Amino acid sequence: xxxxxxxxxxxxxxxxxxxQLAAVATxxxxxxxxxxxxxxxxxxxxxxxxxxxxxxxxxxxxxxVLGFYLLVLFSPDAALGGLWLxxxxxxxxxxxxxxxxxxxxxxxxxxxxxxQAAFEAVGRGPMEAAASxxxxxxxxxxxxxxxxxxxxYLTAVVLTFAHTVGEFGVVLMVGGNIPGRTRMISIQIYExxxxxxxxxxxxxxxxxxxxSFLVLLAVYVINRRFPIHAGLx
Amino acid sequence: MTGLAVDIRVEFPGFTLAVAHxxxxxxxxxxxxxxxxxxxxxxxxxxxxxxxxxGDLSFGGEVWLRxxxxxxxxxxxxxxxxxxTRLFPHLTVQGNLDYAHRRARHLPARYAFDxxxxxxxxxxxxxxxxxxxxxxxRQRVAMGRALLARPRLLLMDEPLAALDTRRKAEILPYIGRxxxxxxxxxxxxxxxxxxxxxxxxxxxxxxxxxVAAAGGVAETLERLDLAGVQGRFEAGAVLAGxxxxxxxxxxxxxxxxxxxxxxxVPEVRLNIGEPVxxxxxxxxVALARERPVGISIRNMLEARVLRVEVEENTAxxxxxxxxxxxxxxxxxxxxxxxxxxxxxxxxxxxxxxAAAFDRQALPRA
Numbered sequence: 001x002x003x004x005x006x007x008x009x010x011x012x013x014x015x016x017x018x019x020q021l022a023a024v025a026t027x028x029x030x031x032x033x034x035x036x037x038x039x040x041x042x043x044x045x046x047x048x049x050x051x052x053x054x055x056x057x058x059x060x061x062x063x064x065v066l067g068f069y070l071l072v073l074f075s076p077d078a079a080l081g082g083l084w085l086x087x088x089x090x091x092x093x094x095x096x097x098x099x100x101x102x103x104x105x106x107x108x109x110x111x112x113x114x115x116q117a118a119f120e121a122v123g124r125g126p127m128e129a130a131a132s133x134x135x136x137x138x139x140x141x142x143x144x145x146x147x148x149x150x151x152x153y154l155t156a157v158v159l160t161f162a163h164t165v166g167e168f169g170v171v172l173m174v175g176g177n178i179p180g181r182t183r184m185i186s187i188q189i190y191e192x193x194x195x196x197x198x199x200x201x202x203x204x205x206x207x208x209x210x211x212s213f214l215v216l217l218a219v220y221v222i223n224r225r226f227p228i229h230a231g232l233x
Numbered sequence: 234m235t236g237l238a239v240d241i242r243v244e245f246p247g248f249t250l251a252v253a254h255x256x257x258x259x260x261x262x263x264x265x266x267x268x269x270x271x272x273x274x275x276x277x278x279x280x281x282x283x284x285x286x287x288g289d290l291s292f293g294g295e296v297w298l299r300x301x302x303x304x305x306x307x308x309x310x311x312x313x314x315x316x317x318t319r320l321f322p323h324l325t326v327q328g329n330l331d332y333a334h335r336r337a338r339h340l341p342a343r344y345a346f347d348x349x350x351x352x353x354x355x356x357x358x359x360x361x362x363x364x365x366x367x368x369x370x371r372q373r374v375a376m377g378r379a380l381l382a383r384p385r386l387l388l389m390d391e392p393l394a395a396l397d398t399r400r401k402a403e404i405l406p407y408i409g410r411x412x413x414x415x416x417x418x419x420x421x422x423x424x425x426x427x428x429x430x431x432x433x434x435x436x437x438x439x440x441x442x443x444v445a446a447a448g449g450v451a452e453t454l455e456r457l458d459l460a461g462v463q464g465r466f467e468a469g470a471v472l473a474g475x476x477x478x479x480x481x482x483x484x485x486x487x488x489x490x491x492x493x494x495x496x497x498v499p500e501v502r503l504n505i506g507e508p509v510x511x512x513x514x515x516x517x518v519a520l521a522r523e524r525p526v527g528i529s530i531r532n533m534l535e536a537r538v539l540r541v542e543v544e545e546n547t548a549x550x551x552x553x554x555x556x557x558x559x560x561x562x563x564x565x566x567x568x569x570x571x572x573x574x575x576x577x578x579x580x581x582x583x584x585x586x587a588a589a590f591d592r593q594a595l596p597r598a
Contacts, residue, residue, distance in 0.1 A: 131305070
């Protein structure tokens with residue numbers, strides 16, 4: 001089998017598993033990242049730059065480094081991994097749950113940074129206006145800040161999902177390569193190449209390529225359609 | 234304990250706002266002063282937006298701020314009309330109004346949604362997006378939205394500052410009616426004298442972060458003039474009166490000032506008997522010993538000289554005059570003063586061109 005050969009229909013299991021992982025990680029990040037981004041947007045605390053730097057770390061850290069530390073942290077000998085094993089009876093390493101946790105950390109900046117920028121662009125003004133109309137802070141966040149930051153949310157969700165789909169190093173370190181549990185699409189491609197099944201690698205790679213392009217296209221269309229200044233920094 | 238008792242302090246690098254004053258619990262109080270004097274900051278303190286504020290703040294006996302303890306802005310029931318309106322861009326005009334209305338529906342109603350919409354002529358705007366409104370329309374919607382939250386106190390921060398003269402003239406009557414029509418005390422920030430004259434029942438003048446003068450509009454402005462706060466160019470006096478007659482052919486309105494005195498001013502579209510307040514700048518008033526003849530000036534009023542103030546090292550002097558129960562100021566040259574031999578107690582004729590009142594007169598709600 002050579003590179004010129006036509007694409008074949010590969011096992012699509014890893015594709016669905018990857019989609020599941022990305023979806024779960026994105027939902028969790030939406031819940032965790034929103035308050036974090038809100039806090040970062042408005043805090044005057046001295047630790048703000050520290051938190052911002054930690055949040056941005058996954059952008060520059062080699063995924064293998066992040067993966068390595070997570071592997072150490074998740075191992076049953078470590079405090080976190082041991083606690084998890086005691087509570088649930090299964091290990092964090094080489095599990096779907098472990099991958100979700102790792103993905104949440106790995107993709108954190110892709111959720112937090114667009115949201116923070118969007119909240120900052122909305123500014124305090126509309127929140128003060130809402131307060132003067134008897135809306136409490138949470139009410140005002142839901143009814144004013146969030147809809148005004150909608151473009152930031154769309155950007156953040158799309159980028160987080162896509163970035164999680166594409167991760168490789170962290171997945172390999174933390175999840176290993178267990179079919180049906182931790183074998184993600186990027187690893188599947190790697191595996192196909194290793195076994196010189198270029199046709200299958202082709203198909204999956206093409207799917208990822210088109211997917212990534214569509215995602216970025218969506219982001220840029222969103223950025224054009226909503227003339228509120230928010231989104232990527 | 235009615236009204237708003239303020240005794241607060243906010244420190245900024247290089248500027249301190251320290252205000253102790255009791256604002257009335259009704260009518261419109263103008264918070265007046267030059268830019269940078271702390272007017273808007275005081276408004277933000279009252280609304281609860283200024284976290285650095287320290288001191289005491291209570292409304293109708295209810296404590297809003299004591300030391301560092303502060304009632305959250307949304308629990309104060311303070312309405313706020315911002316200079317930049319801050320209409321919510323993701324909602325239509327109707328959506329913006331409903332936003333306030335929904336959150337205040339449980340409160341005892343003094344007026345209904347339609348009362349506000351009618352008073353501000355908002356009906357035709359309901360379906361519009363906030364972004365498509367003109368500046369004047371935006372301000373009307375912002376006022377309506379603030380009223381629909383049924384505020385106990387309404388703060389307005391230079392709502393006319395961003396509008397041109399014509400739009401200002403459009404909006405002013407709405408603001409003038411607001412406080413009485415909706416039974417809500419208003420604190421109105423402005424640095425424009427004509428807005429103070431036309432809208433305010435009282436004035437609190439701020440200067441460099443402190444109250445410089447406070448009280449009724451006419452006497453307070455007079456005191457400020459004496460203190461030179463306005464600058465001589467703007468110095469003047471406020472006259473109150475009522476519409477006496479309308480000369481439709483000549484587009485003139487005659488204002489009865491009481492004490493048998495009357496002023497002709499360019500057409501004011503008000504009914505006979507309605508109250509009006511006019512500001513007469515000192516530099517628009519000339520003095521004569523006798524009633525001149527063959528002159529274009531319409532207004533010749535007999536006035537008694539109360540006081541003469543010579544401005545050293547200038548060509549000018551100011552003469553304070555009694556016009557019946559009211560006061561008038563005239564800015565004349567010292568040379569004229571000498572030639573006319575002006576003395577306190579003397580009766581002179583004050584001459585005022587009708588054109589000095591261009592676009593000024595408005596109803597007092």
